[in-house]
Amino acid sequence: MATLQETASQVRRDIMRMVHGANSGHPGGSLGCADFLTALYFKVMTHDPKFNMDGKNEDLFFLSNGHISPLFYSVLARSGYFDVKELATFRRVDSRLQGHPATHEHLPGVRIASGSLGQGMSVAIGAALAKKLNGDKHLVFSLHGDGELNEGQNWEAIMFAAHNKVDNLIATIDWNGQQIDGKTSDVLDMGNLVEKFTVFGWHVLEMSGNDMDDVVAKLEEAKTIAGKGKPIAILMNTIMSKGVDFMENDHGWHGVAPNDEQLAKALAQLPETLGDY
Numbered sequence: 001m002a003t004l005q006e007t008a009s010q011v012r013r014d015i016m017r018m019v020h021g022a023n024s025g026h027p028g029g030s031l032g033c034a035d036f037l038t039a040l041y042f043k044v045m046t047h048d049p050k051f052n053m054d055g056k057n058e059d060l061f062f063l064s065n066g067h068i069s070p071l072f073y074s075v076l077a078r079s080g081y082f083d084v085k086e087l088a089t090f091r092r093v094d095s096r097l098q099g100h101p102a103t104h105e106h107l108p109g110v111r112i113a114s115g116s117l118g119q120g121m122s123v124a125i126g127a128a129l130a131k132k133l134n135g136d137k138h139l140v141f142s143l144h145g146d147g148e149l150n151e152g153q154n155w156e157a158i159m160f161a162a163h164n165k166v167d168n169l170i171a172t173i174d175w176n177g178q179q180i181d182g183k184t185s186d187v188l189d190m191g192n193l194v195e196k197f198t199v200f201g202w203h204v205l206e207m208s209g210n211d212m213d214d215v216v217a218k219l220e221e222a223k224t225i226a227g228k229g230k231p232i233a234i235l236m237n238t239i240m241s242k243g244v245d246f247m248e249n250d251h252g253w254h255g256v257a258p259n260d261e262q263l264a265k266a267l268a269q270l271p272e273t274l275g276d277y
Contacts, residue, residue, distance in 0.1 A: 004212050006273035007078065008038040012243045013270045014074035014087055014277065020263045022091035025099065028253040029145060030071035032176050032238040035212050037071055040141060041079045044219045049080035051108035059138045060127055062112055064120020065145035065174065066100040067255065073097050076109040077277075084277045118151025120144060121171060125161050125231075128169040139226055142171045147179025150188045155200075161231040162201025170222045172234040174209070178251040197233040209238035244269055 002010070011034045019025035041047065045059040052058075063072050070090065077084045082096075089095035096105040100115030112123050124142035131138060148154070161169060173193065181187050190196070197204045203225055207218040215236075222232050240254070241247035244266040258266060 002273050004035075004038055004042060004216070006271070007042055008034045008212065009243070009271045010274040010276075011038055011071065011074045011078060013267060013272060014078075015070040016244070016258060016263055016266045016270070017276065018070045018073070018087055018090040019257045020260075021088065023257045024091050025070055025257060026067040026255045027070065027244075027258070028178070028240040028247070028251070028255070029065060029174060029176070030068040031241045031243050031247070033068060033071055033143065033174050033209065033236075034243070035215050036143070036172065036174075036209050036236060036238075037075045039212060039215045039219060041075050043216055044223070045141060046138060047079075049108070051081060053111065055111065055127070056134065056136060057138060060111065060124075060131075060140045062120050062124045062127065062140070062142040063101060063114050064124070064142055065117060065148050066114030066120075068145075069097070069099060069101050072101060072109075073107075076107075078274065081109040082107065087277045117145070117148045118153045121154050121157040121161075124169055124171060125157055125166050128161075128166045128231075129164070131168055132166075137227075138168075139223065140169050142169070144171060144173050145179070146173055146175045146177065146190065146193070147184050147187065149173070149190055149193070150179075158197070158200050158202065158231075165229050166231045167227050167229050169231045170219075170226065170234065171231065172207075172236050174238055175235045176238045176240045178240045178249070178254065180251065180254045182251055193235055197235070201230060202233045203228075203230040205232065205234045207234050207236045209236035210242045 096107040128140040208214040
């Protein structure tokens, strides 16, 4: 059985091959968050690949920064939601694997369309409240970009969650300091996010998002804090494009596909562990 690190390497290979094959997509954030989503689906979260849209009696995950769909699709396929071979259809006409996840495609594992940034926090809060109303003790997880926090709707939702004690929500922020136009500190400096979430009434953890052991440990810690009156935010320090040295920490790879030579160079750095699609 593959280790989490080995699975994450294969997921990164999938991401690079998918974006290259479509000559379109967002590799930077996808690569950076590969360890997190691998740990979540293969270790931490209770979920059923048979997929029931209402999500009763299982943990739920919502991808708010939907442009990192290559990562989401790879992890869903590798964890059994649909055939891995379907990854080859990424961004093709009539494919269920569109550039941003969409519910009308009826792809197992996808519960919301997330092409428009800033909405996932509100949706995750709604799902968490529904679980409370239904007496369902399972948790809701979500992932958001740090640049995405420029959207004001997030902060309305963050206030709402604290006020209403939505303590079955674990929201992770990909804190890589990069967004499409450059460094987040240059585009719109969000200041100290630890302090912001804390004064907004959340319990805050920090995590090394490219250290698999720390990812698992912090997610498991977050689960122990759930149910204690506060929503939980995990500020996840990652490196954009982690795993491919010539792409790392470069916002230029936010939404650019590698050419043939770049793909070959990248794949040489990423061990094939589960078999390419």
